[in-house]
Amino acid sequence: MTHILLRGRDIPDIWKFDVYVKNGGYEAFKKALGMEPKAVIDEVKASNLRGRGGAGFPTGLKWSFIPQSEPVKYVAVNADESETGTFKDREIMETNPHQLIEGALICAWAIQAKAVYIYLRGEFWDLAHELDKRIEEARQAGFIGQDIQGTGWSCEVYTHLGAGAYICGEESALLNSLEGKLGQPRVRPPFPAQKGGGLYGEPTVVNNVETLTNVPWIIANGADAYKKIGTEQSAGPKIFCVSGHVVKPGNYELPLGITLRELLYDHAGGVPDGKAMKAILPSGGSGPIIPATNAVLDTPLTYEDLGKIGSILGSASIIVMDETVDITWVAAKVTKFFKHESCGKCTPCREGTYWLDKVLDRIMAGQARLSDIELIDNIAKNMQGVTLCALGDFAANPIIYTIKNFRDDFMQHVQKAEAKPAPKTRQAAPAGD
Amino acid sequence: MTLSDKKYAQRIQAAFAKYPDKRSAVMPLLYLAQEEYGWVSPEGIQEVAALCDMDPTQVQSIAGFYTMYSEKPKGKYWLQVCTDLACALRGADEFYEQLKAELGVDDGGTTEDGLFTVEHVMCLAACDKAPMLQCNFHFMENLDMDKMRAWIAEKRAEAAKAKK
Numbered sequence: 001m002t003h004i005l006l007r008g009r010d011i012p013d014i015w016k017f018d019v020y021v022k023n024g025g026y027e028a029f030k031k032a033l034g035m036e037p038k039a040v041i042d043e044v045k046a047s048n049l050r051g052r053g054g055a056g057f058p059t060g061l062k063w064s065f066i067p068q069s070e071p072v073k074y075v076a077v078n079a080d081e082s083e084t085g086t087f088k089d090r091e092i093m094e095t096n097p098h099q100l101i102e103g104a105l106i107c108a109w110a111i112q113a114k115a116v117y118i119y120l121r122g123e124f125w126d127l128a129h130e131l132d133k134r135i136e137e138a139r140q141a142g143f144i145g146q147d148i149q150g151t152g153w154s155c156e157v158y159t160h161l162g163a164g165a166y167i168c169g170e171e172s173a174l175l176n177s178l179e180g181k182l183g184q185p186r187v188r189p190p191f192p193a194q195k196g197g198g199l200y201g202e203p204t205v206v207n208n209v210e211t212l213t214n215v216p217w218i219i220a221n222g223a224d225a226y227k228k229i230g231t232e233q234s235a236g237p238k239i240f241c242v243s244g245h246v247v248k249p250g251n252y253e254l255p256l257g258i259t260l261r262e263l264l265y266d267h268a269g270g271v272p273d274g275k276a277m278k279a280i281l282p283s284g285g286s287g288p289i290i291p292a293t294n295a296v297l298d299t300p301l302t303y304e305d306l307g308k309i310g311s312i313l314g315s316a317s318i319i320v321m322d323e324t325v326d327i328t329w330v331a332a333k334v335t336k337f338f339k340h341e342s343c344g345k346c347t348p349c350r351e352g353t354y355w356l357d358k359v360l361d362r363i364m365a366g367q368a369r370l371s372d373i374e375l376i377d378n379i380a381k382n383m384q385g386v387t388l389c390a391l392g393d394f395a396a397n398p399i400i401y402t403i404k405n406f407r408d409d410f411m412q413h414v415q416k417a418e419a420k421p422a423p424k425t426r427q428a429a430p431a432g433d
Numbered sequence: 434m435t436l437s438d439k440k441y442a443q444r445i446q447a448a449f450a451k452y453p454d455k456r457s458a459v460m461p462l463l464y465l466a467q468e469e470y471g472w473v474s475p476e477g478i479q480e481v482a483a484l485c486d487m488d489p490t491q492v493q494s495i496a497g498f499y500t501m502y503s504e505k506p507k508g509k510y511w512l513q514v515c516t517d518l519a520c521a522l523r524g525a526d527e528f529y530e531q532l533k534a535e536l537g538v539d540d541g542g543t544t545e546d547g548l549f550t551v552e553h554v555m556c557l558a559a560c561d562k563a564p565m566l567q568c569n570f571h572f573m574e575n576l577d578m579d580k581m582r583a584w585i586a587e588k589r590a591e592a593a594k595a596k597k
Contacts, residue, residue, distance in 0.1 A: 125570035163499030180456035243560035
């Protein structure tokens with residue numbers, strides 16, 4: 001299939017400005033500049049494009065929330081890509097950066113933004129410096145700066161490097177971080193699109209890299225053509241990041257609606273060494289873990305269908321585990337991640353991840369008791385829905401769903417511990433990281 | 434030397450030019466301070482605070498919040514190994530244990546010659562190329578211990594040569 005997003009796979013030099021332009025680059029932006037901003041928003045709305053960062057919110061609708069009466073508006077591009085198992089935005093920015101810049105500029109025109117800030121995770125250090133060069137090329141060509149293409153509209157594009165904090169992928173924490181504050185979530189409302197809720201208090205659209213990279217194609221080819229890709233509720237192509245126990249880990253750009261089986265076996269080559277597939281995390285560390293049953297494998301990868309099997313599509317970072325993996329170990333691993341990445345603002349998340357980690361360390365150290373399972377389930381359930389951002393819920397998921405779907409793995413730890421002579425006193429849990 | 438050295442002038446100016454608010458430049462300037470001092474030292478914090486019109490305590494809290502600002506001096510090569518789930522499924526835990534043993538240091542430790550600091554970090558968005566690490570913010574991917582031993586030997590040889 002020809003790629004819409006990962007065009008670097010078809011045209012290896014498309015990261016170069018002149019190669020991008022030769023292949024139709026920036027034509028969609030010019031077309032958009034000939035349209036009323038509202039017409040651009042309507043076209044994106046009609047395409048049914050949904051946010052690719054994880055939440056799946058309709059993109060055009062998000063843009064339409066921006067009050068046009070406000071004189072200063074911003075676009076913030078979420079290139080913080082920090083979800084465990086996610087590495088798609090990186091490939092877009094490395095191999096097809098101008099399409100992201102073009103998409104961001106079309107968004108900026110649609111909401112009449114004054115500037116675009118691309119917030120990259122700090123670890124994308126080399127990438128950010130390359131991206132600065134691509135931005136400069138677009139500026140030299142007259143697509144960024146003062147009075148763009150004679151429209152009278154001016155817009156700047158900047159990169160901003162984070163410094164290693166998962167939470168900054170959460171949109172309000174990202175805005176705080178850009179403002180030079182601690183990257184912690186804000187109380188909402190006001191939402192970023194509203195006055196008082198966005199960057200420097202101005203209405204702001206925050207969109208993921210992959211989301212915006214879809215936009216030039218939509219404007220160039222129309223919403224109707226875009227809707228022909230994917231399913232009715234999940235339109236368009238999606239980049240699936242496949243990692244863990246597969247023969248060919250990597251990014252796969254495919255239409256939404258292909259099944260997990262097609263993705264993991266036909267494209268990613270199945271599990272190495274003829275082992276059986278045990279479990280799948282469809283949305284990195286933050287989504288519910290599911291057993292790799294036939295019914296699950298035959299599920300179409302869409303926003304709506306993954307919900308039906310008790311998980312989420314999220315950012316579509318699919319981590320595969322073979323039959324040798326102890327899912328308790330997975331829960332412990334993912335919990336260490338969330339404990340480290342909890343920003344510390346909300347008590348249930350800060351304390352909850354700390355205690356989950358401690359109890360899981362104890363279970364992994366061979367001192368599990370039956371009551372530990374109920375204890376961590378209880379802690380996790382008390383973290384849900386009570387925090388300012390979704391991190392608290394994400395951190396609860398690995399516990400709740402490993403217990404729900406892989407209780408036997410926990411029970412094996414309990415049985416092993418009970419078979420040993422009881423220690424006089426239980427050791428304190430080893431210090432976490 | 435300090436951040437007032439003219440080699441930083443252009444980059445400081447470029448950082449301020451990006452934002453309508455001085456405070457937003459705190460993150461890029463902390464990176465400059467780290468470049469100058471090798472870590473976000475107390476002098477660096479003071480200078481960044483003065484440049485951004487912020488209280489040094491506020492700057493310190495920013496430096497402490499993010500893992501890429503180092504609050505203590507590091508070795509010449511700062512190796513941050515991803516041992517998160519996706520990498521661990523492809524042998525990153527074992528790789529990290531072997532790397533620490535090879536260098537004779539614990540997590541977060543620095544070798545006696547001051548060349549290497551190692552620590553484990555969370556997902557670096559290179560899950561398909563595990564085991565991997567970032568060395569002074571540059572990615573090294575698809576690693577194994579043979580590659581690492583050769584790389585370590587090379588860096589040690591370079592350092593020995595530089596000493597002479």
